[in-house]
Amino acid sequence: MILDLADDALILSHRCSEWLTRAPEIELDIAFGNIGLDLLGQARSLYALVGDEDQFAYQRDTHEWRNCTLVELPNGDFAFSMMRLLAFASYECALFSTDPGRDDLRAIYAKAIKEATYHLEHAEAWVLRLGDGTDVSHARMQAAVDTVWPLITELCSSAPEVEGVVRTQLAAILTAATLTVPTTTASTRRREHTPHLAHLLNEMQALAREHEGATW
Amino acid sequence: MVTLADARTRIEAVVDPELPFVTIAELGILRYIEVDGDHVNVTITPTYSGCPAMSAIEEDIRAAMDGVDVTIETVLAPAWTTDWMTTAGKTKLRAAGIAPPTHHTDSVPLVLSVRCPQCGSTRTSEISRFGSTSCKALWRCDDCLEPFDSFKVL
Numbered sequence: 001m002i003l004d005l006a007d008d009a010l011i012l013s014h015r016c017s018e019w020l021t022r023a024p025e026i027e028l029d030i031a032f033g034n035i036g037l038d039l040l041g042q043a044r045s046l047y048a049l050v051g052d053e054d055q056f057a058y059q060r061d062t063h064e065w066r067n068c069t070l071v072e073l074p075n076g077d078f079a080f081s082m083m084r085l086l087a088f089a090s091y092e093c094a095l096f097s098t099d100p101g102r103d104d105l106r107a108i109y110a111k112a113i114k115e116a117t118y119h120l121e122h123a124e125a126w127v128l129r130l131g132d133g134t135d136v137s138h139a140r141m142q143a144a145v146d147t148v149w150p151l152i153t154e155l156c157s158s159a160p161e162v163e164g165v166v167r168t169q170l171a172a173i174l175t176a177a178t179l180t181v182p183t184t185t186a187s188t189r190r191r192e193h194t195p196h197l198a199h200l201l202n203e204m205q206a207l208a209r210e211h212e213g214a215t216w
Numbered sequence: 217m218v219t220l221a222d223a224r225t226r227i228e229a230v231v232d233p234e235l236p237f238v239t240i241a242e243l244g245i246l247r248y249i250e251v252d253g254d255h256v257n258v259t260i261t262p263t264y265s266g267c268p269a270m271s272a273i274e275e276d277i278r279a280a281m282d283g284v285d286v287t288i289e290t291v292l293a294p295a296w297t298t299d300w301m302t303t304a305g306k307t308k309l310r311a312a313g314i315a316p317p318t319h320h321t322d323s324v325p326l327v328l329s330v331r332c333p334q335c336g337s338t339r340t341s342e343i344s345r346f347g348s349t350s351c352k353a354l355w356r357c358d359d360c361l362e363p364f365d366s367f368k369v370l
């Protein structure tokens with residue numbers, strides 16, 4: 001459970017970092033940097049509970065990662081990245097509102113829920129603006145929704161009790177954004193990865209693997 | 217033999233690497249100092265989970281204690297809040313052109329206008345919810361037209 005959450009946060013953090021210098025506006029570039037940094041911090045706190053963060057981040061092969069499909073998909077367009085962030089932040093907010101039953105994890109949840117709430121507000125503002133925007137932005141946003149929606153069950157698979165809350169919250173936002181809430185589901189599972197994860201790890205781990213013990 | 221008063225004076229004067237005109241004590245990052253014989257225990261807490269300044273702050277605390285054996289523990293609970301920032305810290309932020317955070321209320325999601333740190337006007341607007349560091353947002357004054365950083369209420 002802790003590794004599921006840590007891996008989700010680290011992989012999405014890396015995806016956020018890929019937007020740097022590529023976002024539509026400099027303020028959005030900065031936003032991706034900040035959000036990625038928050039997620040990186042969450043991942044580090046979580047890894048510290050179960051072992052060595054560098055070993056987890058740099059020394060594991062694809063099949064050893066527990067992150068869900070949603071976070072490993074490439075960034076796509078801005079609409080997809082905002083819809084993915086909306087779903088992930090909604091999931092984090094719901095999860096961090098639960099009691100994990102141990103003090104060290106409770107401390108991480110209490111810290112991270114403040115960050116997730118801020119991410120959620122950012123993503124919601126953009127999903128509303130793009131969904132209820134032009135024909136083009138609406139169509140792109142709907143395509144993003146159609147891709148993200150079926151992956152929510154897997155996202156919530158390590159805490160299935162929050163899935164209902166997440167779906168209800170997202171459905172309300174999508175409806176307000178004049179978007180259609182899909183009914184489709186997918187049977188993706190954690191640890192069954194798309195080829196995209198290998199590409200991501202190849203880049204993220206290259207330096208640490210080629211130069212063992214390197215610091216930078 | 218190091219005294220608590222001495223350790224306090226030195227460590228409380230350590231400044232934040234991103235905001236080098238405010239101390240870690242004024243920001244509320246410094247939580248606890250304890251002296252145990254020749255050994256000093258220090259507890260600090262990050263503003264945000266991913267705050268990249270934490271390792272620099274640890275190094276600065278060790279440098280401030282110059283040779284004294286220091287153990288630094290980073291704690292997450294209770295989670296840092298801008299309410300821990302001292303009045304002196306807020307005054308220094310404003311003097312440096314950064315709007316300090318307003319007081320936080322748990323029950324009422326109150327969004328007060330941010331006062332321009334340059335001219336004092338309350339006719340200001342948010343440019344970007346995210347700014348140069350995790351703890352700041354970017355604002356603009358509609359009177360003097362200066363953009364400025366605003367410390368986010370957390």
